[in-house]
């Protein structure tokens with residue numbers, strides 16, 4: 455848990471090098487891949503260490519935890535961005551919009567309605583990604599692959615340009631490259647600029663397939 459500042463900085467440097475390498479190998483501009491540092495379960499001190507090293511974009515999977523760690527840091531780091539990357543319950547939407555800049559896990563009509571209602575009420579303009587369950591795994595959140603196109607259109611009708619892209623977490627055992635390729639193609643079909651895919655174990659594969667956003671926890675902050 456107690457990750458030192460130099461350690462986080464070194465690890466971030468290594469990840470940035472690996473991202474740049476993967477992008478160049480794919481003929482892509484390294485600047486087109488955004489790093490989301492996933493700080494879930496790690497203490498606020500770990501986030502502060504990453505901020506001190508220049509990392510401004512973070513991911514958390516629980517609203518409650520994010521609401522405790524992040525708002526106090528906003529005054530000192532106004533450029534900081536927080537992404538919610540975990541499944542979202544409709545009764546947490548209001549709190550989620552208060553703390554997060556990007557919601558990566560819109561995956562069902564009821565959540566779309568709750569988001570639209572609270573966005574109108576709060577007058578905010580969050581970035582929103584549609585999560586696709588590319589492996590159609592019963593226990594995993596995300597809209598099923600076969601319903602993704604219709605659901606994305608519904609989301610775009612309701613939230614317009616706030617719908618920025620798509621996100622997926624491929625099945626553990628599968629070859630993730632085919633899931634990543636499918637998601638990138640899906641984003642392209644809907645003219646969506648953000649493709650959020652790839653974690654500590656497979657982000658280079660994701661970049662080769664077109665990821666514009668990678669979500670990396672363990673390789674930066676250590677094991678949870």
Ligand SMILES: *Cc1c(COP(=O)(O)O)cnc(C)c1O
Nearest residue numbers: 492515539653654669670671672
């Ligand atoms: C935890 C988590 C990550 C980061 O996973 P690591 O393997 O630690 O890099 C990425 N995406 C989501 C949705 C997560 O929940």
